[in-house]
Structures are given as C-alpha cells and as structure tokens.
Amino acid sequence: MTQIHVSTTINGDAVEFLCEAQETLLDVLRDRLGLTGAKEGCGTGDCGACSVTLDKRLVCSCLVLGAEVEGREITTIEGMADGEILHPLQQKFLEHAALQCGICTPGILVAAKALLEKNPDPTETETRYWLAGNLCRCTGYDKIIRAVMDAAEQMRGA
Amino acid sequence: MRYEAPRTLESAVALLAGEPGSAQILAGGTDLLVRLKSDIGEPDLVIDIKRIEAMKAITAEDGGWRIGATVSGAELGEHDGVGAAWPGVVEAAELIGSTQIQGRATMVGNLCNASPAADSVPALIAAEAVARVTGPDGTRDVAVGEIATGPGQTSLAKGEIVASILLPARPARSGDAYLRFIPRTEMDIAVVGVGVSLTLDASGICTAARVGLGAVAATVLLVEAAAAALIGTAIDEAALERLAAACSAACKPIDDKRGTIEFRTKVAGVLARRAAAIALARALSGHSTARKAEK
Amino acid sequence: MARDDKPEAEGRVFKIVGTRPIRPDGIDKVTGRARFGADMSAPGMLVGLVLRSPHAHARIRGIGTARAEALTGVKAVITRADFALDSGDIDDDDLRDILHNVMAHDKALYDGHAVAAVAAVSAPVARRALALIEVDYEVLPHVIDVDEAMKPDAPVLHQGRSDETVPAGMSANVMHRFEFGHGDVEAGFAEADVVIERSFRTAATHQGYIEPHACLASMGPDGQADLWCCTQGHYMVRNTCAGLLGLDASQLKVTASEIGGGFGGKTTVFLEPVALALARKSGRPVKMVMSRDEVLRASGPTSSTSIDVKIGMKRDGAITAGWAELRYQGGAFPGSPVQFGAMSCFAAYDLKNVQAIGWDVVANRPKQAAYRAPGAPMGAYAVESVVDELCEKLGLDRLEVRLKNASRDGTKAAYGPRFGRIGLTATLEAAKAHPHYTAPLGPNQGRGVACGFWFNFGGDTCVTLNVNADGTVGLSEGNPDIGGSRAAMTMMAAEELGIPYERVRTTIADTSALGQNEVTDGSRVTFAVGLATIKAARAAITVMCARAAKIWGIDEDAVVWEDGHAKPAGPNAGQFPPMSLAEIAALYANTGGPIAGHHEVTAEGAGVSFATHLVDAEVDPETGAVTILRYTVFQDAGKAVHPAYVEGQFQGGAVQGIGWALNEEYIYGADGRLQNPGFLDYRIPVASDLPMIDTVIIEVANPGHPYGVRGVGETSIVPPLAAVANAVSAAAGVRLTQLPMSPPKVLAAIDAARG
Structure with a gap:
C-alpha cells in the first residue's frame, strides 16, 4: 500500500x-x-x-x-506547558486534585484550554457543557470543574 | 483504501463518479471515521472535500443563507446572520455531538448520513431548506426531506455530492425552534427530535407552519397535520394540544436500545408543544435576541 | 479488634497527614508524559488482536487457522490448544475459569468471548488475519436474564458445576446458595405494625474505566518473560499468567503501567496471558490493546440482579425483622458477588431478626469482574428502598428511623461478627445537621436518603523504605497508583520519619522487587500499604536510633525518635544534640552500612466504613427525565490522609452510582448479543449531567491502623442507587423498583400510577 x-x-x-x-x-x-x-x-x-x-x-x-x-x-x-512552566490549567488541576487516574486528563486540559481561549469567563454550566464530550469516570467532575473555573479566574487576573 | 483531497467540486464529482469500487465523501468525518472502524469496513476511496474553497462558505442569497458542505457546527454557531434568521436550525446543528464533534461535523454530512435521528434534519425540513446537488449530469436543487430515503439510504445518484444547503429568506414575525429528547444532557443520539418553524400575521395568527419529526420513523417526517393544527390559530393551549396529538399520531417508531414505541410516541407530542412555544416566542419577540437570552 | 480498643492515633497531632500536597506523579499526568498501558512499545513489536465469538452460546466444533497463518506478516495464531496447560491440568477451579474466559475451550459462552488470537506486523494485517480464521460454530440456545437462567428448563452453560448448597431440582445454572442472618424473622414480622415486601431488578453495569485493557509482552525461548500492563495488581497478573502458561513465577517479571481507572475491573487478566502466548509462539514482543467494543463485550461488567426484600417495622420506627433473597448472575462462570450482597445489605441496621439468602447464577454474558464494593450497591438499593417506603407509610423521618435502628459499636452484624468502632451514626447525625437535609424543594422535586456499607480489606503487603546518604528516602511498594496513593504513601512515610514530603519518593516496584502484594482492591491500599509504610519507616527509625546510639556510645534503648531526629531518651541517657535523619544518613558508611526498613504483612483490622448520602432530584413528569439537583456525601474515612483524594473517592463513587441508577445498562438483543458496546449508548454520566458533589468527611479512627485510616474507595458507590431511587420516587410520586431509572421507565411508571 x-x-x-x-x-x-x-x-x-x-x-x-x-x-x-x-x-x-x-x-x-x-x-x-x-x-x-x-x-x-x-x-x-x-x-x-x-x-x-x-x-x-x-x-x-x-x-x-x-x-x-x-x-x-x-x-x-x-x-501545553512552556518548558518547565506549567499552563495555569495544569497547575490548577494539580492543586485541586482534579485527576485521579489521569487517563482523561490530557484531553480535558486541551479541551479546557480551548474553552478559555474562546470564553475567558465561563459559567459553571457553560464549562460543564463544553466538557461534556470528555468522559471522566473517577472524579465525578466536581474538582475538574472547580479547577477550570479557578484557572479561568487566575488567567483573567493575569 | 485511497485518500484524495480535490481542490474543486468538479474534480470531486469526477473522482466519485469514476471510482469503480466503493467511494465515500469525507467532510467532517464524524460519521465516516466511526464507520471505517466498524464491521462495515473501509471503502476503496475516500474523497476529502475540505480543500474545496467554495464549500467552506456561508453566503447571503436572496435574503436567505447558503451553507457550504464543509461548514462545521462550530462555524455555523459562530455566524450571527444565520443564527438570527434560523435560530432553531442553528441550535439543532449545534446539538450534534460534543464540542469536539462540533469542531468537525457538518450539517450537510448530518443530512447525507441519512439517520432518522439526525438532529439538524427536522429543523431543516421545518425550515423548508433546499439542498444543492452536483453530479456528473449537472446541478439540481432538492428539498432536504427528499435526500434520505431510509436509514443510511439516500436518493443521491452515483457521483452526486450535496454541495450546500439553502435556508430561505424569513418573512417578518417568524420563528423556529428545535428540541430533542436524550437520556443524558449531551453525547446522545436523539430519541425524539422536533423542529417547528412558523410565521404569524400582524394580529398574531399563525399563517404558515412546518413541523419536522425525527427518530420516530425510517426517515425524518414532515408532519402536515401538525402544521395544520397551528395554522389559523393564535397558537393557544388548544392548538398546542392538537399539535401534540398530531405529532404523536404521525409516529411510526420502533422499540430499540434508545427508547420504546410508547415513549417516543408520547414524547414527540410533548416536545412539539414545547418547541412550538419557543418558536412562537421567537416570532413574537425577534429571534436573535431570544436566542442569545436562552443561551 | 475489640471495640473498646483505644486507637493508637487518638490524640495524635499530624504535621503532614491531613494536608493536601500536590501528588508526586502529578506533573507527568498533566503533561502527557505518564505512561499508561498502551503507551509502551518495544523494538520489533508485533500487534496482537483477538477473534471473538459473535454468538451468545455456541459449541466450537473446530478452528481453522491455516489461511490466517499463511498471510504475509502474520507471525503467530493461537487458540486454546496453544496454552501449555490443558484445563485438566489445572486443579484450581478459579484459574481454569480464567483460562476458559481468556480463550474459549469447547464452547463460546457469550458474545465477545475470545476464541483465537493473532500477532502480526501491523494492525491492518492482524485484522485481515482475523477474518481468515475459520471457526465452525454450532449455535446453542442462550439465556441472558438471571430469573430465566434459574428456571429448570433454561439453556445450561455448564453441567455439574453446582455445589452441595444448591437444592436438587434447580437449574444447573445455579452455582451456589448463601445464607446469613440470625434470630427468627417470622417472629419478627409478627411483631411489626407494617410489613412491606417488594421485588427489585438492577441491570448489569460496567466499571467504565476510560483506559482500555492494554499490555506489552515478550518472552524468550528460555522462558524468561517480561510483561507491561495496566492492572490493579501486577503480582496477581504474574501469578495468574505463570499458572496459565506453565511458567515459574520468578521467570515472569510484570511491571505495572500507570493505570487509567479500574474500579475492580482490572483485578483479573484478559489480554495478558494471550499476549504472552503470542510472544512465546512468535518470538517477538507483542502489544495488545482492547477496543472499547471489546472492553464492553468481553471484560468484566458487574452482575444484573433480581432481589426480593421484606421488612417489618413498628409504628415508632423500630425494625422488627429484615429478610432478603438476592439472585445475581455473574456471567458465564461461577463467582457473582451475591455473597457480598447478602452479607452487606442489612449491615447498616442493628437487627434482632434478619435473614439474607443469595443465589449465584451463570448466564450467557461476560464473566463478571469486581466493581467497586462488588455486590453491595444492589442489595443496599433494595433494602434502603423498602426502609424508605416504610418511613413514608408510617410518616416517620427517614434519618431518625435510620438512627433508631443504626448499627453501632458492638452491634452483631447481620453477616455474623460484632462491629468494632464504626461511624454510621456519626454520618447520620452529620446529615441531619446539614443544611441540605432541610432545604426547601420545588415542584416535581424529591429528596432521597440512603446508607451504605463496605467491609474493607487488608491483605498481603510488602513495603521497602531506603534511606539515602543525602537524607532523602525511596519508598517501594507494590500497588498501582489508581487515584493518588503515591501521595498518601509519601505523606505517611514523611509523617512517620519526621521529614518533609518532598524528601520522599514513592515507586511502584515490579514483581521482582518485592514480595507478594494483593491487588488494589477492597479499598485496601491507603490502609494496608499505608500501615506497611509506617511500619517500614519505624523499622528504619529503629536502625537510625541504633546508629545514633553507636555514635553517642549509649544504649540503643536510650535513644528515641522525635520530629525527624534521634534524641537521647532522657537526661539519664546523656547530653547529646539531636541528630537529624540526614545527619545519621550521611554517616551511614561508618556506622554499619546502608540504612533501610521494610515490612511484610498480611494486614488485618481494615475497619469497615459506612456512609449516608443525601440527594435531591427533579423529574419531568411529561418525559420521565431526571435531573440531579444537589448531592451530599457523608462518609467515615477513619482518618483522611489526603483529604482532597478522599473527597475525590466520595464524589467519584457517588457519580458512578448516579449513572447506575439513571442510565447505565447492558442491553441485549433477542440474539443474545450486546447492543450497546460503546460510550454512545452505554451512557456514563457526563459533566453537564451533574451538580457539584458536596462531601463531609467523618473521622472515626480505625483502631486497626496506626493513624486510624479506613478504606474509602468502595463505600461511596453503595448508597447512591437507593438514594437516587428514593429521591426519584418522591419526585415522581410513584415507587420505582427497577434500575436504571431511564426516562422510558420513569414515564411509564408515572403514567401507570395516574391510570
């Protein structure tokens, strides 16, 4: 072929x-x-x-x-990271314990970054719907959503 | 399997018409790539039409909008003009899959995949949208409702490609809406989908209506009795009840892993009533603001 | 453990335990560097694929592999004949069943059952080879439903496997009968003012880990083999594969990859022995990765069940008797978790009269694998639904009734033993005091309450802790880190040694490095590996105290360890400035050589865990759609080592339970084939389906652990099925008795109730 x-x-x-x-x-x-x-x-x-x-x-x-x-x-x-400097989303995922097994984490981080580039100030509902195509079986999404919202807030302040 | 990415519609048609084996069009790929991995297997040729400039555009035409075959759901959702004129069609297209799927999936692909549960099709049928089909023998315009002939089956002849869809001009005091039922809030195929488009006169009486019903028969249905229930009324509670009854009566569903006959039949009526109420509110208030507020 | 034992941890002030440091494997997992099962490759690697039965039940009359073997690029084709051991050589029934599950013997027993496998130079070649394998099937009648499978005329999967507990005349598909309880239930029902008996059904659900099974195997002609795989227990993989392939355990080294979720589903083997057999036959490394379709069709879902429950209650809420009969099909082989279901279903109640009977049944479905608190959520669902209905009927407060009847320290559990220190009433009191319990509800909304229990487990555990010359510490343990356990072990080691968290690095060692470690199951890791870590640290401390004693020229017994330093025990021991761990480590060469501690144990005293869940749900009465509005988990963690990961376990279990309650199910066609082998129609919860999941950590110290730790991973999935069912029933105004409560079922129930 x-x-x-x-x-x-x-x-x-x-x-x-x-x-x-x-x-x-x-x-x-x-x-x-x-x-x-x-x-x-x-x-x-x-x-x-x-x-x-x-x-x-x-x-x-x-x-x-x-x-x-x-x-x-x-x-x-x-x-996503700039050399040894993590993207704020990566840092917030660590701080919020937003991953358990970590298999969905790369996809969710890429998706969340795309969200924040389009909408720097998403509501919880907007964040949940944007990420609905990223399945996570470990966390129940709670800490993931909190981490994304927190990263958004930090990035808006930066 | 071979892969080709022609630059013009003509060369795409020539490739499609000239392939002696099986050939498939690749637009967003969100259905095709899933099929490639299934037991159905690979076609001999895949023709990627995303390199054809003319297919990427959304253009104003005769007061309406022409949507190219490779416009993704995300691009459509970002287009203010289409969203203002046809909020129901846009929200239907935006319901196809996740954010990731929206980045790729196209409304034309949704139409040509010929699933009875395709989200955009009931809204397109309600909108009286027209597909422009180009093939070896030239170009023809076809009502979107005539494209699918059964699950996975279309009326397209060998070598024919749907190049675009035209959403017609909107009279004043018009509104449309699409609602679907899924078990979760996202990531599901419609168990029932209802598109309603209607126009009011100055006194608030419905002068025109179309109702498209998905996932309740082998193809998406245009339910004329449902439209008749609205036309000539102020779309009051009684009219909505008749609409619901007409939609339920039109259902010829199956029991499957996504829903029962009983469930689909009842919920078709419920969603039709709710969708008509949204379309009515849009017709009364001016749709672009209505759509933003709902988001 | 006597219930009046004072926990060692009581009153201890922790410095690191109870804080929320960043997990040591975190950066790898947020940058894509972490290597999971499918992320490893080897030079010269082949791709292995499995041919699976399209039939629910079929005799395999023959398998023709010649055409596949002749295809260019195909390096090995195997069937059952290629496993070194004939099934007759395996006297362990469980091991033989595992072999027959990973590669069908004389019959294909379910849709998706492996019948042959190939290794080829690429995936396309391997796929073409699968299509060239000719299997001659004689299709047999099949049975899917548990109640159907128990009927005397049901198609039979295995003859002669029923044991002596099964009464004569029952279907050969009934494998075992269990019974637990005490007292006289009939006398108890006679004392009751109200008795309610209901029947329930729950669908099979899958663990739904996002990472499909994957492995990379290589084996030389000398029998030395290496295996990389995603598993909850690589020692189990080593032992099982060695048994199936006739290898010495010492010759097979298994390394656990990072693991992308398991929830019990990766506590057995599927691809691993097949990959090893292909590697042996081809002489090349073989990588195998399941598709999602294969994961759902052929790896372990949990049981579907049919359960009857009868409970009697006095007007004041006192339960007089509880009875349950549970029927679980465990797929094509014996071993459904009905025993745990029968043992645990009444665990939250202090009952004078209780009886639970369980039936283990086989059916033409994939062999069930453990799923988070295996067997318990279904039993709790049935019992907690009936308790809820009794409260409703008698107009009693649902938490008060549970408090009145709650198991407490010293209660004789329905399954036999007396409970030690337990935290059930603490979770109930916390729920009662929480604003969630009294928050107003709107129309079509309902609130559900349910309790849950899990036994927890200890098991074989080995830990080695090495003190490096620079004062840092390397900790080796043998359980894959499925949700932050490296962080927990690192914290406990640092806590015990009195050094900063950053000075300890925890490694998941391969099977050649440590003794036997039980799989990551039974919520055991933070408890058992934590216990062994603390004991290993104490062993190292003993060595370091001895070194300090030697340096100071005093008695070893006269040295104590405090805050990371060796100190003279008191003024009589002599006046010496404390020596830090780093100072002692630096002098290791002159004081007796390398410093290490290790601990090997079969850990006991796991300490059971209870939880109470509160949930608010809204039902759309026109469509049957359910929205979860609010959810709060109250659970006893004993001691939360890393509270964020404890909360994560609570939240994750609750959401898996919500999925089980609302939309997840195995759907079979009349042909016995699975109709929804993908994430499109096997509907696990997505982010937009859910609210935040609030958590309240209760800490009733476990006397069996030096810090009071109890396992937390499994209890959290036990209450939600019932809690959600109770909320939905309240919101819909009709009692729902089947899971999942998918919209068509809810709408049909509402319509039926309205006539």
Missing part, C-alpha cells in the same frame, strides 16, 4: 510523516510520532481522551485522518 506523505505543524514544530490512508491522526501521533499524551478511550469520538486542536478547533484526533492534516496546525497536550 502506498503511503501518504504529510507535512504539518505540531506544537509549533514542522513535522513530516508517512501514513496509510485509513490511519487516524491519533494513530499517527501515538504510533508514528511518539506523542502518546493523547489517549484512545473509545476510537469513536465519544470520550474525548484524544482531544487535540486542529487549526485552533477542538477535535477528537480519533475522528481525523492523518492524511487530512497536510498544512494544518495541531496542538497536543505535549505543547
């Missing part, structure tokens, strides 16, 4: 890869590029654990073909 050559930008870096037509962006990130921060919880867009942004839009990378990202800009959880 002929592989497809793709040039793209991931977390600000120019990246080239080869993939097969049916490979998803999630497959490419995890299996070809070693970016295993995005997780596969369902493969059908129902859990949000593979969330990344594609040209600044929040998407499930399991529902994007690798071949589609030619010339696009992708950000993943690996691009």
Whole structure:
C-alpha cells in the first residue's frame, strides 16, 4: 500500500510523516510520532481522551485522518506547558486534585484550554457543557470543574 | 483504501463518479471515521472535500443563507446572520455531538448520513431548506426531506455530492425552534427530535407552519397535520394540544436500545408543544435576541 | 479488634497527614508524559488482536487457522490448544475459569468471548488475519436474564458445576446458595405494625474505566518473560499468567503501567496471558490493546440482579425483622458477588431478626469482574428502598428511623461478627445537621436518603523504605497508583520519619522487587500499604536510633525518635544534640552500612466504613427525565490522609452510582448479543449531567491502623442507587423498583400510577 506523505505543524514544530490512508491522526501521533499524551478511550469520538486542536478547533484526533492534516496546525497536550512552566490549567488541576487516574486528563486540559481561549469567563454550566464530550469516570467532575473555573479566574487576573 | 483531497467540486464529482469500487465523501468525518472502524469496513476511496474553497462558505442569497458542505457546527454557531434568521436550525446543528464533534461535523454530512435521528434534519425540513446537488449530469436543487430515503439510504445518484444547503429568506414575525429528547444532557443520539418553524400575521395568527419529526420513523417526517393544527390559530393551549396529538399520531417508531414505541410516541407530542412555544416566542419577540437570552 | 480498643492515633497531632500536597506523579499526568498501558512499545513489536465469538452460546466444533497463518506478516495464531496447560491440568477451579474466559475451550459462552488470537506486523494485517480464521460454530440456545437462567428448563452453560448448597431440582445454572442472618424473622414480622415486601431488578453495569485493557509482552525461548500492563495488581497478573502458561513465577517479571481507572475491573487478566502466548509462539514482543467494543463485550461488567426484600417495622420506627433473597448472575462462570450482597445489605441496621439468602447464577454474558464494593450497591438499593417506603407509610423521618435502628459499636452484624468502632451514626447525625437535609424543594422535586456499607480489606503487603546518604528516602511498594496513593504513601512515610514530603519518593516496584502484594482492591491500599509504610519507616527509625546510639556510645534503648531526629531518651541517657535523619544518613558508611526498613504483612483490622448520602432530584413528569439537583456525601474515612483524594473517592463513587441508577445498562438483543458496546449508548454520566458533589468527611479512627485510616474507595458507590431511587420516587410520586431509572421507565411508571 502506498503511503501518504504529510507535512504539518505540531506544537509549533514542522513535522513530516508517512501514513496509510485509513490511519487516524491519533494513530499517527501515538504510533508514528511518539506523542502518546493523547489517549484512545473509545476510537469513536465519544470520550474525548484524544482531544487535540486542529487549526485552533477542538477535535477528537480519533475522528481525523492523518492524511487530512497536510498544512494544518495541531496542538497536543505535549505543547501545553512552556518548558518547565506549567499552563495555569495544569497547575490548577494539580492543586485541586482534579485527576485521579489521569487517563482523561490530557484531553480535558486541551479541551479546557480551548474553552478559555474562546470564553475567558465561563459559567459553571457553560464549562460543564463544553466538557461534556470528555468522559471522566473517577472524579465525578466536581474538582475538574472547580479547577477550570479557578484557572479561568487566575488567567483573567493575569 | 485511497485518500484524495480535490481542490474543486468538479474534480470531486469526477473522482466519485469514476471510482469503480466503493467511494465515500469525507467532510467532517464524524460519521465516516466511526464507520471505517466498524464491521462495515473501509471503502476503496475516500474523497476529502475540505480543500474545496467554495464549500467552506456561508453566503447571503436572496435574503436567505447558503451553507457550504464543509461548514462545521462550530462555524455555523459562530455566524450571527444565520443564527438570527434560523435560530432553531442553528441550535439543532449545534446539538450534534460534543464540542469536539462540533469542531468537525457538518450539517450537510448530518443530512447525507441519512439517520432518522439526525438532529439538524427536522429543523431543516421545518425550515423548508433546499439542498444543492452536483453530479456528473449537472446541478439540481432538492428539498432536504427528499435526500434520505431510509436509514443510511439516500436518493443521491452515483457521483452526486450535496454541495450546500439553502435556508430561505424569513418573512417578518417568524420563528423556529428545535428540541430533542436524550437520556443524558449531551453525547446522545436523539430519541425524539422536533423542529417547528412558523410565521404569524400582524394580529398574531399563525399563517404558515412546518413541523419536522425525527427518530420516530425510517426517515425524518414532515408532519402536515401538525402544521395544520397551528395554522389559523393564535397558537393557544388548544392548538398546542392538537399539535401534540398530531405529532404523536404521525409516529411510526420502533422499540430499540434508545427508547420504546410508547415513549417516543408520547414524547414527540410533548416536545412539539414545547418547541412550538419557543418558536412562537421567537416570532413574537425577534429571534436573535431570544436566542442569545436562552443561551 | 475489640471495640473498646483505644486507637493508637487518638490524640495524635499530624504535621503532614491531613494536608493536601500536590501528588508526586502529578506533573507527568498533566503533561502527557505518564505512561499508561498502551503507551509502551518495544523494538520489533508485533500487534496482537483477538477473534471473538459473535454468538451468545455456541459449541466450537473446530478452528481453522491455516489461511490466517499463511498471510504475509502474520507471525503467530493461537487458540486454546496453544496454552501449555490443558484445563485438566489445572486443579484450581478459579484459574481454569480464567483460562476458559481468556480463550474459549469447547464452547463460546457469550458474545465477545475470545476464541483465537493473532500477532502480526501491523494492525491492518492482524485484522485481515482475523477474518481468515475459520471457526465452525454450532449455535446453542442462550439465556441472558438471571430469573430465566434459574428456571429448570433454561439453556445450561455448564453441567455439574453446582455445589452441595444448591437444592436438587434447580437449574444447573445455579452455582451456589448463601445464607446469613440470625434470630427468627417470622417472629419478627409478627411483631411489626407494617410489613412491606417488594421485588427489585438492577441491570448489569460496567466499571467504565476510560483506559482500555492494554499490555506489552515478550518472552524468550528460555522462558524468561517480561510483561507491561495496566492492572490493579501486577503480582496477581504474574501469578495468574505463570499458572496459565506453565511458567515459574520468578521467570515472569510484570511491571505495572500507570493505570487509567479500574474500579475492580482490572483485578483479573484478559489480554495478558494471550499476549504472552503470542510472544512465546512468535518470538517477538507483542502489544495488545482492547477496543472499547471489546472492553464492553468481553471484560468484566458487574452482575444484573433480581432481589426480593421484606421488612417489618413498628409504628415508632423500630425494625422488627429484615429478610432478603438476592439472585445475581455473574456471567458465564461461577463467582457473582451475591455473597457480598447478602452479607452487606442489612449491615447498616442493628437487627434482632434478619435473614439474607443469595443465589449465584451463570448466564450467557461476560464473566463478571469486581466493581467497586462488588455486590453491595444492589442489595443496599433494595433494602434502603423498602426502609424508605416504610418511613413514608408510617410518616416517620427517614434519618431518625435510620438512627433508631443504626448499627453501632458492638452491634452483631447481620453477616455474623460484632462491629468494632464504626461511624454510621456519626454520618447520620452529620446529615441531619446539614443544611441540605432541610432545604426547601420545588415542584416535581424529591429528596432521597440512603446508607451504605463496605467491609474493607487488608491483605498481603510488602513495603521497602531506603534511606539515602543525602537524607532523602525511596519508598517501594507494590500497588498501582489508581487515584493518588503515591501521595498518601509519601505523606505517611514523611509523617512517620519526621521529614518533609518532598524528601520522599514513592515507586511502584515490579514483581521482582518485592514480595507478594494483593491487588488494589477492597479499598485496601491507603490502609494496608499505608500501615506497611509506617511500619517500614519505624523499622528504619529503629536502625537510625541504633546508629545514633553507636555514635553517642549509649544504649540503643536510650535513644528515641522525635520530629525527624534521634534524641537521647532522657537526661539519664546523656547530653547529646539531636541528630537529624540526614545527619545519621550521611554517616551511614561508618556506622554499619546502608540504612533501610521494610515490612511484610498480611494486614488485618481494615475497619469497615459506612456512609449516608443525601440527594435531591427533579423529574419531568411529561418525559420521565431526571435531573440531579444537589448531592451530599457523608462518609467515615477513619482518618483522611489526603483529604482532597478522599473527597475525590466520595464524589467519584457517588457519580458512578448516579449513572447506575439513571442510565447505565447492558442491553441485549433477542440474539443474545450486546447492543450497546460503546460510550454512545452505554451512557456514563457526563459533566453537564451533574451538580457539584458536596462531601463531609467523618473521622472515626480505625483502631486497626496506626493513624486510624479506613478504606474509602468502595463505600461511596453503595448508597447512591437507593438514594437516587428514593429521591426519584418522591419526585415522581410513584415507587420505582427497577434500575436504571431511564426516562422510558420513569414515564411509564408515572403514567401507570395516574391510570
């Protein structure tokens, strides 16, 4: 099978890869590029654990073909911290104990960052609906919502 | 499986028409990629239409709005013009899946996937929206209700692509609304979906109405008896009750993992009444402000 | 443990325990660096996939693998014949069932049952190979429902597995009968002013961890093998896989990855022995990852149940007798958690007359796996629903009635023993005093109350604590960190040693590094591993005191450890400035060599935990939709080591229970196939379904733990099924007796009640 050559930008870096037509962006990130921060919880867009942004839009990378990202800009959880400085959301997730097992955490952080870029002052209800596509089975969401709201407040003050 | 990303509609049609095996259009991919992983398996060719500039646009046309085939739910939701004219259609499109799905899923894809439970379709049918279909033999306009012919089945001929949907101009004192029932608050397929569009005269009497009903039959239904229950009335309690009864009577649902026949039949009426009340409020008050306030 | 034992922790002032430091594995988990089951790879790795039965029940007449083996890129195809041990060689019934579950023997027993597996150079090749395996099935009649499976003419899964507790004439699907209780229930019912008897049903639910099962196996021709996997217990994986593959335990080293949720569902093996068998046959490392479809079809859900409960009450609220009969199907093999259901369902009540009977039944569904307080939520749901209905009928306050009948220190539990120190009444009093209990309700709203109980567990535990020359400490333990346990262990080690939290690093050691560790189950880790950590720290302290004694030239007994320092015990011992841990550690080479402490124990004295939950719900009377408006958890934690993670356990358990109560269920078609094997239609709660989950931590110290810790992870899922059912019943104006209370069921109940 002929592989497809793709040039793209991931977390600000120019990246080239080869993939097969049916490979998803999630497959490419995890299996070809070693970016295993995005997780596969369902493969059908129902859990949000593979969330990344594609040209600044929040998407499930399991529902994007690798071949589609030619010339696009992708950000993943690996691009969220600035060197050793954590993003305020990452810091607040730690402070609020907003993760238990941590498998949903990368996807939720990517999704929450997209929320705060669009809406710096979300209500609790807006936050809950925005994150409804990110399943968490451990926390009951309470501390996640608190962490996002707290990070939003801090970022507004910054 | 091969992947192609043509730059023009014509080349997309040529690829689709010329493929001897199975071919699928890729727009948002939120249904197609799920199917690729299922037992149904991979087609021989996937044609990604997102590189076609003309398909990305939302354009004003004859007082209405033309929505390109690759406009995502998120893009549609951010467009003030469409939201002001057709708040019910926009809220229906925005109910398709999560924030992540909204970043990709398109209204045309929702239509062409031909699910009887597609959220945007009852609202589009209520809006009397028209799909523009381009194929090897040229371009034709088709009522959106004629695209799906059964679950997963469409009337599109080989090589045909739905390139856009036209939402027509709105008369004054018009409003539309879409409501669906799902077991959770998000992330579910509609168990019942109802789209209502109506127009009032200056005295508040309903002069035109259309009601689309989803997930209660093999295709989304246009319920004319439901519209008749509203037309000529001030949409009072009695009219709403007749609307509900007409919607329940039109249901030909199945029992499945998402709901029972009894449940769907009853809730279709309940939601129709509630959706009509919202559409009425919008017609009376001016929809763009109404929609913002509800959000 | 006698109930008048004074807990060692009583009156102790903690410096670190009870604070909320950032977990040591936190940065890895917020940056995507943490490596979970599917995140590991190896050079030359193959992809392994499993072929699964499309039939609920079928005899396997033959499996043809030749075409698959001939496909380019396929390196191994295995079936049951490839496991070293024939099932006849395994005399342990449980182990044989596990083998038959991970790879079908003569019959496929449920939709999704593994029948063969392949290892190939890529996933597409492996998928093509699966399609080339030819299985000759003889489809057999199947049975899904527990009550149907108990009927004498039901299709039978296994002949001759029923044990002597099962009366003659019952279906061969009935495996075991349990009975617990004391007193005379008939006499008790005769004393009652009101007796209510109701039947309940609960659907099977899945643990729903977001991380699918995954592993990476390699094995050489010498039998030395390495396995990386996501599991709640890698020692269990080591022992089980060694047993199934005929390996020496010492030859199989298992390393636990970070684990993306388990809730009991990762306390057994599924892919691991298959991956090892493929690695052995192919001579290459093999990685296997389940799809979500496979997780739901073939890994452990919990039981579906059918339960009858009868309770008698006096007008003043005194319960005179309680009786329950519980029927749990545990999937295709014996071992449903009905025993725990029968033991625990009346645990919250001090009853003179009580009897609970449990039936363990098999059906054509996946083998059940433990799910958070296995078996208890369903029994509590049935009992707490009937108690609620009695309160309603007699016009009594629901918390007062529970307080009046509550189990207390010394109560003889319905399942036999006498309780030691317990915190049930403390949770009830806290609920009564909480503003939630008296807050006003609107139309179509109702409030539910329920209590819950879990036994908690200790078990085999090994911890080693090494004092480094620079005064830092490395702690090795053998239980995967499923929800912040590294933080808790680090805190307890630092507390005991008297050094800062940051000076301790806790590592989850592989199976070659420590002795046997029980899986992360029974809410045992903070209790048992914590206990072993404290004891290991004390062992290291003993060594450090001896070193100080040596330096000072005084008796070892004359040195005490206080605030991280060795000090002379008193003026008579001599005048020496205290030596810190770092100072002692720095001199290790001249005082006797490396300093370490370790502790190996089968921990006992876990200390049971009780909770009371309050919930407000609103029902849409036209659609049956339920909204959870407010939720408060009151639970006894003994001592909350890291209160934020204790709250997290309370919240997570409550929300899993809400999902179970409202929307989660295994839905089967007439063909016996699972209809909802995905997160779209297996509906776990999403963020927008829920309010904040308020928590009140009660601390009634457990005498069995040096700091008073009780396990908290499981009790929190026991009350919500009943609490939500009671709230919904109050809001809907009709008693609901089936879970989940999905909208069609609620609407049908409302409509039926209105005639």
